[in-house]
Amino acid sequence: MESKPAVNRLTLQVNGTDYEVEAPPSLRLLQVIRDHLGLTGTKRSCEIGRCGACMVLADGEPVNACLTMAYQVQGKAITTIEGLSAGEGEELHPVQRAFLEEGGFQCGYCTPGMVLSTKALLDRNPEPTEEEIEEALSGNLCRCTGYGGIKRAVRRAIELGR
Incomplete structure (x- = not known):
C-alpha cells in the first residue's frame, strides 16, 4: 500500500x-x-x-x-x-524607472532581484553610502553589466526618492 x-x-x-x-x-x-x-x-x-x-x-x-x-x-x-508598480498600465516604481533611465541592465535576467534589493535598501535607508549600496546588492550576481549601470540606477533612484 x-x-x-x-x-x-x-x-x-x-x-x-x-x-x-x-x-x-x-x-x-x-x-x-x-x-x-x-x-x-x-x-x-x-x-x-x-x-x-x-x-x-x-x-x-x-x-x-x-x-x-x-x-x-x-x-x-x-x-x-x-x-512593485501600482498595477497593469500604471506608472513604474521609481526604482524601476531609474533602472530604465540609467541602463541598469543588459540581458535583464538579474534585474528583478536587483530592483527589489534596491527597493529594500532605500526603504531602510533613503541616503545610503556607496559601501551600503554595494552591501545591499552583494546577494545579486550580474554577469553582463559590470555593475556600472546598476550603481548609476541606484543613485538615480535615490535622487527620484528625494
Missing part, C-alpha cells in the same frame, strides 16, 4: 492578493511563485542562493525564493517584481 505525500494548505499573500496553495512541506517559494501563480519575473537560476535572480521581498526584506520554503512565508506579505 503506497502512502500519499503530506500536503499542506497554505495561504500566501503575494503582491497584495491572497492565494491558497496545496503544497508538500518541501515546496519552495520559488516553485509557488512561478509554477503555481504564474509570476515569471522571479527567475530560477542557481537554486542555491548565490545569484539573487529569485529575490523577492518578504515583509519588505529581501529573501531568496529558491532557499525559502513556502510554509515559511505564510502570514507574510510577499512582493515580486510584478507587484
